Amino acid sequence: MSETKRDLHSDLAICNAATPGPWAAEKGYEQSERGNYVYSQAEGSVVCAEQDGTDCVLTDADARFIAEARTGWPHAIERALAAEKEVARLTGLVGSLRVNDRDKTRKIAEVEADVERLRLIFGHPLVYEALAHYTDEHIDSDTHPDDWETVFGARVEAFKLAKEATTDDH
Structure with a gap:
């Protein structure tokens, strides 16, 4: 199975377009005997819920995952974007250090050649x-x-x- 590289900026935009968080998972949704639901703590609105008469099953684990993903996923994406930016910065820095090392090596060779030329001259x-x-x-x-x-x-x-x-x- 090949891994598809995700567009983290698009993923973050999807997260930010969702109902404001944080979200919480609870039991006791009034329209269902099964009762698991996820709601927005910021707005008080239900984000998703199990409902009788449907095939929708919202387990405790799924409800918790959905609720935690609302704030966890954007946080993880922001950290990944910051890490990618830092990797790019450090990669550039390493490249410039390599260039500087080549420049220093070249300068040393020039100075050594000048010293040898002066030895010959004098x-x-x-x-x-x-x-x-x-x-x-x-x-x-x-x-x-x-x-x-x-x-x-x-x-x-x-x-x-x-x-x-x-x-x-x-």
Whole structure:
């Protein structure tokens, strides 16, 4: 048996169109010897009842089910709709986290590539010649890069020159 997916919004509309609840199940319906009936506590009206001379049998269990379903079913549907909405939100969040992880992985790879490129640039002998062009200070492969900023005022120019020197050399 295949399960049919229900339209919960339509089901909730059906519930909300019914006689207002809560409902209650009682015995002693005046028009029947059998006497089970369900009535609206909000309106005081009978929703359904066993009646003599008909095939309608309203057992105690059925009457209770009908009465409880009036408030229980809308509550369950509202919870299911809220759960579906939360699942959709969380699914979107998980998707964005996956995208962010891919972005972070890509960024890490870019930074690692930049680090490797800088290692190649600053390991090239022409870098130090280019640096010496802008200063009287002695700069060589033993000079710590943090000291270059005070010597040059900006590392960016040195990077540009070093990159040009490396590109021209290859």
